[in-house]
Amino acid sequence: MVKTTLAAQDMRVSWGSIFGGVVTALAVSFLLSLLGSGLGLSAVDISAAEAPDGMGTGILIYTGLSVLISLALGGYIAGRLSVAEGRVHGFLAWAVSVLLAVILSGVLVNSAFNAASSIAGSVVSATGSVASGAGSLLGKGASGAADLVKNAFGDINIDTHSAAQNTDQKVQDVLRKSGIAQLQPEYLSQQLEAVKNDVAQAGKKLVQAPDSLDAIFKELVEKIKARGQDISKEIDKDKLAQAFKNNTDMTDEEAAQAADNVIRARNETVKTVQEGINNVNKQIEEAKVKLEQAKQQALEQAEKAKKAVAKASIWSFVSLLIAAILSAFTGHLGAARARNRLY
Known part of the structure; x- marks a missing residue:
């Protein structure tokens, strides 16, 4: 009976499962953002004239890891709730999370550059500060x-x-x-x-x-x-x-x-x-x-800002691409775990 029910669900998308995965991804992302902000501020000496060496790279690495963790957990929850087609539900949870992040950040995709620099800023706010800082330098006019x-x-x-x-x-x-x-x-x-x-x-x-x-x-x-x-x-x-x-x-x-x-x-x-x-x-x-x-x-400052934005955009693209694959994989694991509990 269980196998018959699962077979009937194989070709059906459970948007409730996807919604659960999206909520999970955004909640975990928010928590990691708070943690990253706290760790970052505690490491900064406000009396220093310049930021510590390597701080920008550290922010990008933390951002990438946060994206992977939050979306991987979202994919797992989506797969676990859907029982069947875990990869599909995990991937759709990733896709909806990314689209929702773009909308929540107030950026409707005008160009690939704007979208890439804004997505990571929505998932983890640290990356967004790089892009906004560059904009202020380049936009003085x-x-x-x-x-x-x-x-x-x-x-x-x-x-x-x-x-x-x-x-x-x-x-x-x-x-x-x-x-x-x-x-x-x-x-x-x-x-x-x-x-x-x-x-x-x-x-x-x-x-x-x-x-x-x-x-x-x-x-x-x-x-x-x-x-x-x-x-x-x-x-x-x-x-x-x-x-x-x-x-x-x-x-x-x-x-x-x-x-x-x-x-x-x-x-x-x-x-x-x-x-x-x-x-x-x-x-x-x-x-x-x-x-x-x-x-x-x-x-010189504009050139530095341009390179920083380009670096952040590429890092965001790579992180989100890996997250898509990881979300599909964890979705598969979640669905497999759910099926094992049903047998």
Whole structure:
């Protein structure tokens, strides 16, 4: 009678048995996760600057063993409850556990990469932290670039007040009427303000296109160089003297003397402004070096994160593949044990 009943069940799938195996697998996985977290935290020195050597490998090994143990037990329970077709029920318990783990972790399979890195994180949470850490490194985007630019450009100081000239109001009026752009009272301050804007615009471009670092810095340096050359242009003394003569009651000699005084004072101011521009150029070069170093460090960290995720994904694939085979085998053992008890 028992043999007849078993034969009738051979071609039937017992979803109740599979459900029992899945519940077992997830419960054991949760317990092993707690144990792994406790052992891992107790082994970590929070005062240490870096994690102990080999800790990442240890996490992966523990994760793999936890996957095997939990799914093997789930397969055994599924086979034990089903009595017949233990391999099938063990394998289906593994499959449902994996699918349920993906759903519970909030990851619907967008790609093989996402699925592989998330499955192990659901079965044992330690692996998931590797993937999430990599994501935070690789996903900074514009925000990370903005921080780098802000830090690099933070030391660039442009003093627009250094261009101030203390000149008599009558002299300023004459300078305005002279038609000489470089002698306008606001000219030097405007040029320095323009340099300040050039630096700000370069910063915005770097945030939007961090890969164009060399081209953006080259353009910025050329702009500042051109402004410096414009500021340093020689003033037509005769034209300035004529402006004094036309707009005042000065004699030729007095107009020439006034022109000399204005040019001499302006040259002193231009010298100070040029020193400021040279200092800005030096600071820009230092900012470029900082950004290049930061970019290189970011690339190195991203490469490490990529390798860590790849390693975790491969480890997860191997563990789950072995677990599938092991679940089918333990399911067979469970069903055989159940049949032996019935005979």
